[in-house]
Amino acid sequence: MRTPASIKLVAGLGPKGWLAVAITALVAWVLVPLAHLMLPESHPLHVSTFAITLIGKILCYAVVAVAMDLIWGYGGILSLGHGLFFALGGYSFGMYLMRQIGREGSYQSDLPDFMVFLDWKELPWYWTGSDHFLWAIFLAVAVPGVIAWIFGYFAFRSRIKGVYFSIITQALTYAAMLFFFRNETGFGGNNGFTDFKRILGYSITAPETRLVLFGLSVALLLGTLILGRVLIASKFGKVLTAIRDAESRVMFIGYNPLHYKLFIWTVSAMLCGLAGALYVPQVGIINPSEMSVANSIEIAIWVAVGGRGTLIGPVFGAAIVNLSKSWFTTSFPEYWLFFLGLLFILVTLYLPQGVVGLWAKLTRREAKAAAAQAKAETPAAPAARNSESNAAELPAGAAKGASA
Amino acid sequence: MRVESSISRNAPADGQQEHWDGEASTGHVLKPGELDLSHNVILYLDDITVSFDGFRALNALSLQIDAGELRCIIGPNGAGKTTMMDVITGKTRPDSGKAFFGQTIDLTRMTEPQIAHAGIGRKFQKPTIFEHHTVFENLELALKTDKRVKKSLFARLFGDDLDKIADTLRQIRLADQADRPAGLLSHGQKQWLEIGMLLVQDPKLLLLDEPVAGMTDDETERTAELFVSLKGKHSLMVVEHDMAFVEALGGKVTVLCEGSVLAEGDLATVQADPRVIDVYLGR
Numbered sequence: 179m180r181t182p183a184s185i186k187l188v189a190g191l192g193p194k195g196w197l198a199v200a201i202t203a204l205v206a207w208v209l210v211p212l213a214h215l216m217l218p219e220s221h222p223l224h225v226s227t228f229a230i231t232l233i234g235k236i237l238c239y240a241v242v243a244v245a246m247d248l249i250w251g252y253g254g255i256l257s258l259g260h261g262l263f264f265a266l267g268g269y270s271f272g273m274y275l276m277r278q279i280g281r282e283g284s285y286q287s288d289l290p291d292f293m294v295f296l297d298w299k300e301l302p303w304y305w306t307g308s309d310h311f312l313w314a315i316f317l318a319v320a321v322p323g324v325i326a327w328i329f330g331y332f333a334f335r336s337r338i339k340g341v342y343f344s345i346i347t348q349a350l351t352y353a354a355m356l357f358f359f360r361n362e363t364g365f366g367g368n369n370g371f372t373d374f375k376r377i378l379g380y381s382i383t384a385p386e387t388r389l390v391l392f393g394l395s396v397a398l399l400l401g402t403l404i405l406g407r408v409l410i411a412s413k414f415g416k417v418l419t420a421i422r423d424a425e426s427r428v429m430f431i432g433y434n435p436l437h438y439k440l441f442i443w444t445v446s447a448m449l450c451g452l453a454g455a456l457y458v459p460q461v462g463i464i465n466p467s468e469m470s471v472a473n474s475i476e477i478a479i480w481v482a483v484g485g486r487g488t489l490i491g492p493v494f495g496a497a498i499v500n501l502s503k504s505w506f507t508t509s510f511p512e513y514w515l516f517f518l519g520l521l522f523i524l525v526t527l528y529l530p531q532g533v534v535g536l537w538a539k540l541t542r543r544e545a546k547a548a549a550a551q552a553k554a555e556t557p558a559a560p561a562a563r564n565s566e567s568n569a570a571e572l573p574a575g576a577a578k579g580a581s582a
Numbered sequence: 583m584r585v586e587s588s589i590s591r592n593a594p595a596d597g598q599q600e601h602w603d604g605e606a607s608t609g610h611v612l613k614p615g616e617l618d619l620s621h622n623v624i625l626y627l628d629d630i631t632v633s634f635d636g637f638r639a640l641n642a643l644s645l646q647i648d649a650g651e652l653r654c655i656i657g658p659n660g661a662g663k664t665t666m667m668d669v670i671t672g673k674t675r676p677d678s679g680k681a682f683f684g685q686t687i688d689l690t691r692m693t694e695p696q697i698a699h700a701g702i703g704r705k706f707q708k709p710t711i712f713e714h715h716t717v718f719e720n721l722e723l724a725l726k727t728d729k730r731v732k733k734s735l736f737a738r739l740f741g742d743d744l745d746k747i748a749d750t751l752r753q754i755r756l757a758d759q760a761d762r763p764a765g766l767l768s769h770g771q772k773q774w775l776e777i778g779m780l781l782v783q784d785p786k787l788l789l790l791d792e793p794v795a796g797m798t799d800d801e802t803e804r805t806a807e808l809f810v811s812l813k814g815k816h817s818l819m820v821v822e823h824d825m826a827f828v829e830a831l832g833g834k835v836t837v838l839c840e841g842s843v844l845a846e847g848d849l850a851t852v853q854a855d856p857r858v859i860d861v862y863l864g865r
């Protein structure tokens with residue numbers, strides 16, 4: 179006997195959750211487009227193209243952050259290679275965008291400019307089908323998924339854990355970056371893909387196209403959050419966090435952690451791939467620097483800042499860090515990395531649960547004060563006092579578990 | 583229906599297939615992995631040696647536990663008690679020797695989860711539970727179910743499972759704590775929860791490494807009652823330093839020292855053994 183997935187979905191999210199989803203969807207799909215298209219630029223509520231592109235980009239980052247949280251916050255596995263999966267999704271979809279340029283490139287050739295430049299006469303075999311939109315989407319999910327699965331299978335089967343795993347993921351990303359930097363690889367070398375013109379025949383810079391991409395980014399983020407919620411609330415999620423907290427106990431009660439880790443790892447990579455595919459048409463470029471070591475580390479920082487092991491936290495983390503980044507890079511570009519480092523240190527030292535943990539702490543303090551007041555009025559049962567003080571203790575332990 | 587004992591005892595090294603088939607030239611039909619207790623022996627360790635960088639933690643250890651037996655293992659620190667459990671549960675591979683579960687299941691070739699499914703449950707020396715899960719969830723995860731990913735994704739709890747969990751909660755006296763995070767339990771309660779996680783799996787053999795460490799006298803006494811009540815239905819191997827507890831359990835006692843069996847018999851006999859007094863009790 180199984181409960182239909184739809185019922186589980188409803189149960190997993192709760193009425194408040196669904197309300198939040200509905201409001202977000204309404205804002206993203208109705209209010210933002212109206213404010214962008216209908217209101218004159220002088221109007222205070224006008225949403226600029228700049229804002230839509232920036233937010234759209236951050237939404238894609240937020241998807242990556244949630245995907246990272248699934249594997250790190252819940253699975254206890256710190257990946258420093260998620261930039262790779264993101265970039266692979268971006269490149270897969272970028273191939274399609276390159277083909278959509280058609281003969282409008284500087285060499286007026288059917289081949290992408292960089293191939294003409296290399297004096298190639300025809301497309302390499304792996305570009306086959308890249309002119310098909312759906313094939314590109316498929317690749318954006320499948321390529322990161324397959325690579326993650328193969329890599330994860332060997333790493334998890336060899337029981338590589340902790341910092342060793344993180345270092346290998348970093349090495350993998352670095353190797354991939356060097357590979358993509360080479361012109362002969364057939365992905366545009368260090369320039370990557372850019373100068374996109376169209377997507378499904380529509381101009382890529384048209385306001386409507388941008389709004390659709392923006393709306394899709396919102397949809398992807400909501401979908402990722404809902405998927406994450408359902409996974410975490412399921413028994414699978416409980417086993418996953420149990421593996422994080424006490425892997426040997428999990429094995430001795432008969433679970434094989436390999437398959438659990440592999441599943442969430444692959445799902446996480448596929449989500450990153452989709453995010454990358456949506457990111458590239460919005461920012462208009464993909465190049466190997468997306469696979470740089472620093473990028474992947476930054477993803478981990480988003481999650482740490484927002485709060486590991488909370489699904490919504492990484493969304494805030496990605497937003498806070500990237501909004502600060504765009505402010506710094508226009509105002510004080512040379513200080514950005516110092517600020518990022520400082521932020522990471524402060525969060526690690528003082529906010530092990532990120533901003534979400536801080537929020538929870540503050541609200542709990544309020545609740546505690548209220549409870550103390552109630553206690554002063556009526557002599558409380560010892561049990562109640564007990565559970566209350568314990569509730570305050572737990573998050574410290576929770577943080578420890580997540581960092582292990 | 584009897585299986586020739588020589589078959590599993592003198593099984594050739596490449597005889598894994600044979601064990602799994604279970605038919606093993608006798609016509610006794612066993613499903614693969616099914617426990618064969620035809621000789622009334624549930625655990626059979628023969629000449630097991632484990633070395634860590636040249637140090638022999640287990641040294642030609644041989645030991646046999648009967649079905650339904652409650653066996654106590656005592657011995658000084660570093661005697662190899664925990665290492666022996668590591669070998670039985672697949673965590674450590676012996677350098678040499680045999681380890682059989684029943685007549686046919688070769689433990690030295692199986693992974694930890696496979697051994698758990700075969701019916702061996704283990705409580706660690708340091709209580710190991712899922713601190714961030716509730717007491718209930720700890721038991722839920724341990725339940726004897728299909729533990730593959732695709733089942734876990736859609737798993738639901740039904741009447742039987744809920745009953746089983748409720749029974750176990752009562753048995754380990756944690757019914758009123760079911761919804762608390764396990765990390766908030768007292769040390770003794772954590773020990774009980776871990777024991778409960780074994781019980782819901784319904785294992786045939788329970789390995790309990792220092793189960794009453796950190797328990798109050800009262801808790802220790804109740805634990806002894808619980809174990810004695812499990813005897814017969816399950817086989818138990820209990821490692822303990824607490825002699826009063828060992829006495830309360832009342833089973834046969836094996837003394838381990840420097841990786842092999844020093845003495846075996848009822849508690850009074852081994853307590854009177856001068857060698858045992860010398861290395862362990864007399865200290």
Ligand SMILES: Nc1ncnc2c1ncn2[C@@H]1O[C@H](COP(=O)(O)OP(=O)(O)OP(=O)(O)O)[C@@H](O)[C@H]1O
Binds near residue numbers: 659661664
């Ligand atoms: N992984 C390992 N690497 C190296 N030495 C080990 C390892 N595991 C155990 N040992 C050593 O093997 C010996 C036996 O250890 P074991 O833990 O089995 O003892 P024990 O009988 O359980 O002792 P205690 O009563 O203290 O729990 C000890 O000397 C220990 O230091």
Ligand SMILES: [Mg+2]
Binds near residue numbers: 664
């Ligand atoms: Mg020990």
